[in-house]
Amino acid sequence: MTGLLVAQSDDRRSLEKELLKYPQNGDDARGRKWLTLAANLRINFMTEPVLPQILVTNTLTRRKEPLKSLDPSGNKIRMYACGVTVYDDCHIGHAMQAIFFDVIRRYLEFAGYDVTYVRNFTDVDDKIIDRAKQRGMSPARLAQDMIESSDRDMEAIGVRPADHQPRVSEMIPQIVHMIQDLIRDEAAYATKSGDVYYRVRRKSDYGKLSGRNPDELRSGTRDLVQGDKEDPLDFALWKKDDVPDASWDSPWGRGRPGWHIECSAMSKEYLGNSFEIHGGGRDLVFPHHENEIAQSESANKAPYASCWMHCGLLTIEKQKMSKSLGNHITIQDFLKSWTPEVLRFGILQYHYSSNVDFSKAVFQQCHRRLLYFYETLDLLNQMAPEKVSAPADPLNHHWLIGEFHKAMSDDFNTAAALASLNKAMKAGRELAAGKKSAP
Structure with a gap:
């Protein structure tokens, strides 16, 4: 299905050049079929x-x-989309978010926008340190191995690399500088122990993303203030630590950044103080994204992201995916049984904000549907250059593209876009079977 996305000209020669990029066998041969059909019908999306x-x-x-x-x-x-914490191989939950934002980015570009997309790697984290100890290796080595694994996985499922893919370990100077700005403005404070915390009470509109009230949050915490914190609600910007390969010198002593400040520094470095879209999973709304907004707007004296988009969560047969339940599916394991197209098709049948529930039966259904699409395209390709001219006919590419735009411009509704494609495939089968008259 990805082949059609690269057909950007109605010039036959240009499309034929695109065809040469695809081998004659395997899944890529299917992409050639899409391009061949586009060449025959002289479709120009752009x-x-x-x-x-x-x-x-x-x-x-x-x-x-x-x-x-x-x-x-x-x-x-x-x-900007929050990326993976690289302590293990990516699973299909990671694939879901990556695919949704990949398609959103592609559609924005298709619509004519100049898009700058940043997706980070969190390569400094407690989970990485713990996993590295288990494996008898340095945190930096484990993180590098997992980043390379993630890159291979994303390429395998057709996710384009972001324009910038920063790592936390590469952004320590920027993080330290942002923390210093917050301390100077008294929005943060350093403790005697070498930690630095953000003062949540200094942000009058804290909770505006999640809808949580600081007073209600305060009443839900223990009265005991942890360590040197002034308030239980305050969160860490810098943590004292001396783990080799996972700690750095700072004005407050050796340590490493807190989770939330990492994304604030990385987004500022590549997108500036204010930008259009910040995305991530729904589980990140609080506290991660709420805290990002607080510290970024305090440090930069400017609004942070103007639009926040959150993906739903993935379950397997109505259960949360976990190794203990035996339903944890890595991308690599998935691809041993199914094609990347099955995964993309299965995910894009849902709206990005919806929860996604997968099962073997769902994968089988997606596989059958994809075969139906390709068989229909083959039948239509054999009939080319037959033309369908009725404006409201699903086989008319102007109708199909119009329906596609209608769906995607309405909150990137991939489910509705695929429904339009289903109508076109049904009409194509009817035409091939003689149940529908060609004009």
Whole structure:
């Protein structure tokens, strides 16, 4: 299915050049079939009329609203998505979020936006340190191995690399600088023990993303203040530590950054103080994204991300995926039984904000549906250059592209976009079977 995405010209020769990039066998041969069909029908996606305004459900405002560029050109979209913590191989839950934001980025580019996409690697974390100890290796070596594994997994499932893929370990100077700014403004404080905390009470609108009230959060904590913290709600910006390969010198002594400040520093480095889209899983809304907003807006004296998008969660047969339940599926294990297209198709049948539930039966159904699509395309390809001219006909590519745009410009509704493709495939089968008359 990915082959059609690269067909950017109605010039036959250009499409034939694209065809040469694909081998004659395997899954890539299927991509050739899409390109062949595009060449025969002379489809040009990139010269379609200007799209209507893209609407996005914004977690911050709790409304569906127009996506607006903050750049004076009105044509730039900067997007940051929280990436993986690299202590183990990626599982299909990681794939779900990566695929959704990959498609969102692709559609924004397709719509004519100049997109800068940042997706980070968290390569400094307690889980990495603990796993490295178990394996008898350094945290830095484990993180590097897992980053390379993640890159291979993403390539295998058709996820394009982000424009920038920063690592926490590469951003320590920027993180330290941001913490210093917060301390100078008294939005943060260093303790005698060498830790640094953010003062949550200094942010008057803390809780605006998650809808949580600091007073209610305070009443839900133990009265005992942990360590040198002034308030139980305060969160760590810097932690005293001396683990080799996972700690750095700082004005407060040797240590490592807290989780939340990492993304604030990385997004600022590549996207600036303010940008258009920040994404991640729904489980990150609080405390991670809430704390990102607080520290970033305090340090930068500017609004952070204007639109927040959150993906749903993935379950296996209605249960949370975990190794203890025996339903933990890595991307590598999935690809031993199914093609990458099955995974992408299965995920994109859902809206990005919906929870996704998978099972073997679902994978089988996706596999059968993909075969149906390819068989239908083969039948239509054999009939080319037959033309379908009725404007409202699902076989008319202008109708199909219009329905695709209608779905994707309405909160990136991949489920509705695939439903339109289903209509086109059904009409194609009817035409091939003689139940539908060609014009």
